[in-house]
Amino acid sequence: MNPIMMSIIISSLALGTVITMSSTHWLMAWIGLEMNTLAIIPMIAKHHHPRATEATTKYFLVQATASATVLFSSSINAWSTGTWDIVQMTNPCACIMLTMALSMKLGLAPLHFWLPEVLQGASMKTALIITTWQKLAPMALFYLTHHSLNTTALLTMGLMSTMIGGWGGLNQTQTRKIMAYSSIAHLGWMATILTLSPNLMLLNLTLYLMMTLSTFMLLIFSSSKTIKDLTTSWTISPSTTTLMLLLLMSMAGLPPLTGFMPKWLILQDLTSHNLPTTATLMALSALLSLFFYLRLTYTTTLTMSPTTTQNKLKWRLQPKLKTTLLSMTALMSTMLLPVTPMLT
Structure with missing residues (x-):
């Protein structure tokens, strides 16, 4: 263009x-x-x-x-x-x-x-814009009108989104579709907490944008459009492949990483509002998402040399990309859990 x-x-x-x-x-x-x-x-x-x-x-x-x-x-x-x-x-x-x-x-x-x-x-780049920047305007309108929205409707839609986001991603082989279902699941968490604690929704949105940005940038860096492409990403950069493992685990919301923070705070807030059933269902639906993130992690990093192809480089040329933004966002997407007390 x-x-x-x-x-x-x-x-x-x-x-x-x-x-x-x-x-x-x-x-x-x-x-x-x-x-x-x-x-x-x-x-x-x-x-x-x-x-x-x-x-x-x-x-x-x-x-x-x-x-x-x-x-x-x-x-x-x-x-x-x-x-x-x-x-x-x-x-x-x-x-x-x-x-x-x-x-x-x-x-x-x-x-x-x-x-x-x-x-x-x-x-890939347009998909990145749709899953990050395009969420800002509707989320801003949700935030401005949160006091008058129906809590039950949003809780129901949030719960459905986390379930469908988990189930839908299970049988996908295309990384963009997996990121789409991941986006649906994350938006479900945001919709659930919107009327109960809008500031927590903003925190979740910020972390989601950061993690999605770094994950998409890693996929663009390794030019991986399918899970099959991810299996040979170590030939481009082994360090990037390791980073991918941490990022995917962070997006799944596993404890030592940043992605655990919003899930932890949201579940805590739901239980304090006497919604233990919703909190339990949300936590269980996160396991569905965890399954397909684990599958991605397994194919990306746990099938590395010597069990995969022995050639040192992919048949494609190595990408010439600036990695400053990628390294900054990836670092924040994995290391921010200790600052949780400052944000509550």
């Missing part, structure tokens, strides 16, 4: 998110969401391939439907209350519609079906 066009698209993407996050009027928030959607469409479609075109069409239809529903719910609220202010969302019908619309935008279950398909049709 032309560099000038690319810079315009990326700046529009950034501007759309900033407009939504900083607006107090529903129409401005809607305009930001639309800018966001329209900017990412050419990025998904830039590979002139039927799969990319299909992914673009799916993404456009889902996001357009969700944006229209956001506008409809805000219009109903304005009709009943006389205000377009985002924080004054008081109409129950409008609140339920808004929850559904933002869940569709994010890919929360049961409105998650588009996410794995779109990620599979997009390139």
Whole structure:
């Protein structure tokens, strides 16, 4: 793609998110969401391939439907209350519609079906943007309206998302689809805690963005699109392969690593709100995700030399990538658990 066009698209993407996050009027928030959607469409479609075109069409239809529903719910609220202010969302019908619309935008279950398909049709870098940057604007709207949203609906959707995110990833061989189901599961944890402790949701979102960014960058670095590609990633860089093991375990939420922090705090918060059944089900559903992360870890690092191919380099050329951002995010994605007391 032309560099000038690319810079315009990326700046529009950034501007759309900033407009939504900083607006107090529903129409401005809607305009930001639309800018966001329209900017990412050419990025998904830039590979002139039927799969990319299909992914673009799916993404456009889902996001357009969700944006229209956001506008409809805000219009109903304005009709009943006389205000377009985002924080004054008081109409129950409008609140339920808004929850559904933002869940569709994010890919929360049961409105998650588009996410794995779109990620599979997009390139690795575009998939990275969809799973990280594109979550910011809807999450900001969720955060602004959290006091008026229905807790039961969000708890149900959160629980469904963690279950489906775990089950869906079990039989996948494509790394982008696995990351999509991982995203659904992580969003489930965020949706569960949103109305009970919004600041905890922000902490979870920050750590999720950091871990997803570093994992995708490692996949791009080793050009691994399938699990089969991961088995030979040690030939590019053994140290990177070891880092991948730690990162995947952190995303699964195993104790000595950063990923355990949000799960620990969320389960603690759920039990303090007298929701032990929900907390137990969430903890059990995390085991499903843990299974496919362990499978990835096993194929990536535990099948290293001498049991795999003996040649020193992959048949591809080694990637010439700057690894400063990767090393910083990977370090934070694995080593931040000791700072937990400062954040509670």
